[in-house]
Amino acid sequence: MSIFTQLMWFFRANKRLYIYGLSFLFLTEISQMVSPALLGSFTDRVIAREVTPEILLLYAGGILFFAILMYGFRYAWITNIFQGSALLEKTLRQQLFDHYMQMDTTFYQRHRTGDLMAHASNDLSAIQRVASGGILMLVDSIVIIVFTVISMIFVVDWRLTLIGVLPLPLLVIGVRYLSPKIREAFTASQEAFSELSNKSQESIAGIKAIKTLGQESQDVQAFEKEVTKTIKINKKVALIDSLFGPMATVIMTISYVIMMTYGGSLVVSNEITIGQLVSFATYLGLLVWPMFGLGQLFNVLERGNASYMRVQDILMEKSAIVEDTAGIDTLAQGNIKIDIESFVYPDDSDTKNALKNVHIDIKSGETLGIVGRVGSGKTTLLKLLLRQFDHYEGSIKIGNIDIKSYRFESYLRTIGYVAQENFLFSDTVANNIRFADVNKTQENVELAAKKAAFHEDVLKFPERYETEVGEHGVSLSGGQKQRLAIARALIINPEILILDDALSAVDARTEKQILSALKAERQEKTTIIAAHRMSSVMNADKIIVFEQGEIIESGTHAELMLKQGWYAQMYKQQQLVTTLVSKLDGQGG
Known part of the structure; x- marks a missing residue:
């Protein structure tokens, strides 16, 4: 019964629904007790040959009246109790979804999508049944048992009642024995369902990769393995669960045998009538x-x-x-000052610093370029700017105010962020672009698309800006997805624009077009570009080079070329590759 104790907060908050529901349930059970008494009395009248049309009509009308009354009461309690259970599911679902929205990156690294979906679906459905069927069966069973036993005592005979219900305590013993076993088995069942949900979600989300690599049969085998494991666990649940039905049947059979033997002897000795025995049998059936x-x-x-x-x-x-609920609620603006002494990812077995001794000053309106090898710390720094992690030694300030002092809403609305891989919703092109601000007009949408060099592509789509992009933007190319995401960031005209390798899938001409538009439009706004291609950052006001979490070079493009360091070497290599590709294309033409 601990689940009822844990849900008491909800029952108290919605006590009116449950008081009404249980009151009508109570009245239903009272109405149900009358018919067996009427049936027994009528049986005695039949045996005594006292039945007249008036008496027949009286008994039949009485049974019909209480059946109709019981129907009305039953409708009322079902309406109230199941309304309460639906409200519980809604409340818990909203709590869980709000919680998901508030959790940080580390939370989603620990929990897989399928598991979180199982909590929001299968688990909540099981809890919802407690507030509907659970309440019903608990109160209904107790009330029927109590009322039936009382009716047996007063309508039939207290001795027959006492002996007839004597086997019932065996049921309590059986329940106490089976309860911990079914709880353990069902917990395992829910966990297996989570694993199966996660496997299904991953397979569907990665279907392109599975088919491209020809791994369909292997993935099917892996799925079958999960299904087999889930079925095995559910068989154990069913095995334990199925023990209760036969146990209840045996106990009720014992009660019927007692009724036949002892009740029959009471009839023979004229201590009860046949009609009373019929009433007792009917009550026992209840x-x-x-x-x-x-x-x-x-x-x-x-x-x-x-x-x-x-x-x-x-x-x-x-x-x-953690948000400072009393923090600053105005949009962050001004110079950016980054002073990170050290940062280590949480739950990382490797205690090596992901960032150390990172000191950067960015004036409002400047463009900062960030380059370096894969894993050098570029994206890590951007994650700190986006407040995906807060446990670092040092500070990040905008306008001389620590970013932790801002409210989430006011701070994050300051930033337009575009990642290399962007999530697109299964909606129209226009709605994906205006996602950051649903009140933006069609004119705003098209202007943002033009800045991102995406407008001409959209005009070629079947329904232009009303074209559905499909789940995760499946109908778009990689470059189109990136440009749509850039348009989505630009439509809010952010104080700080962050491009995290967001131009990797576009060609050189389109990249140049986008960067030129950004430079013209964002002279008063700050832009941060992290990239692997030097051409993406070469016109930045300042460029920093990361290596193993530290800044090893900084300066303008010209300054870094003079240093002949990592930046200069990579720029020359990339320029050489570009030249060779151009020559090969020319020869092929």
Whole structure:
């Protein structure tokens, strides 16, 4: 019953619904107790040959009246109790989704998408059943048992009642024995479902890679392995769960045998009438549902308990990125001053600094270029700017104010960020571009697309800006996805624009066109460009070169070329490759 205790916060908040529902349930059970008494009394009238049309109409009308009354009461309690359960599911679903929105990058590194989806679907459904079927079966079973036993005592005979219900405590013993086993089995079942959900999500999301590499059969085998494991665990759940039904049947059979033997002897000795025995048999029949209902209740509660614990484990996790709720709520602007003494990724077994001794000053309106080998620290620095991690030694300030002092909304609205791989929604081109500000007009959308050198491409689409891009932008090329993402960042005219290798999929001519537009449009705004191609940053006001988390070179393009360091070597290599490709293209033409 611990799940009811854990959900008491919800029952208290919505007590009116449950008071109404349980009151009508109570009235339903009272109405249900009348028909067996009427049936027994009518049986005695039949045996005594006292049945007249008036008496027949009276008994039949009485049974029909209470059946209709019971129908109305049943409708009322179902409406209230199931409305409450739907409200619980809505409340928990909203809590979980809000929690997902608040969690940091580390959280999503620990939990896979399929697992999080299983919490939001399968687990919440199991909890929702506690507030509907669980409440119903608990109260219904208890009320029916209590009312039926009382009716047996007063309508039939207290001795027959006492002996007839004597086997029922065996049910309690069985439930106490099976409860911990079903809870453990169902927890394993939910975890297996999470693994299966995650495998399905990964396979569907990576279907292009699977087909391109010809790994369909291997992926099918891996999926079958997960399915087999899940079925094996669910078989164990079913095995334990199925023990309760036969146990309840055996206990009820024992009660019927007692009724036949002892009840029959009471009829023979004229201590009760045949009609009373018929009433007792009918009342005993009413106990069949509570017996099986308790079995289902035991199942629902253990499943709900296991799921609630899984959901609470997720909700108890805290983000390492904490918002200062009393922080600055105006948009951040001004010079950027970065002073990072050291930074190590959380949960990283390698304690080596991802960044160290990074000191950068960027004046408002300047363009900063960041280059370096893969894994040198470029993206790591940008993650700190985006407040994906806060546990670093040092500070990052904008306008002499630490970025941790800003409210999330005011700070992040200052930044337009474009990654190398961007997430596009299964929506129109226009809605993807205006995602950062849904109130932007079509004119704003097209202007942003022109700045990103994407407008001409869109005009060739079947429905232009109303063309659906498909899930994750599946209908677009890599370069088109990047340019759409750039347009999405530019439409809000951000104070700080961050391009994280965001031009890697576009050709040299398009890259030059985009960079020229940015330089013309953003003279008063700050732009940060991290890239592997030197051509993306060569016109920046300042360029820094990262190596193993440290800045090894800095200066303008001309200054770095004079130093003949890593930057100059890479620039010459890339220029040589570009020249060779141009010559080969010319010969091929």
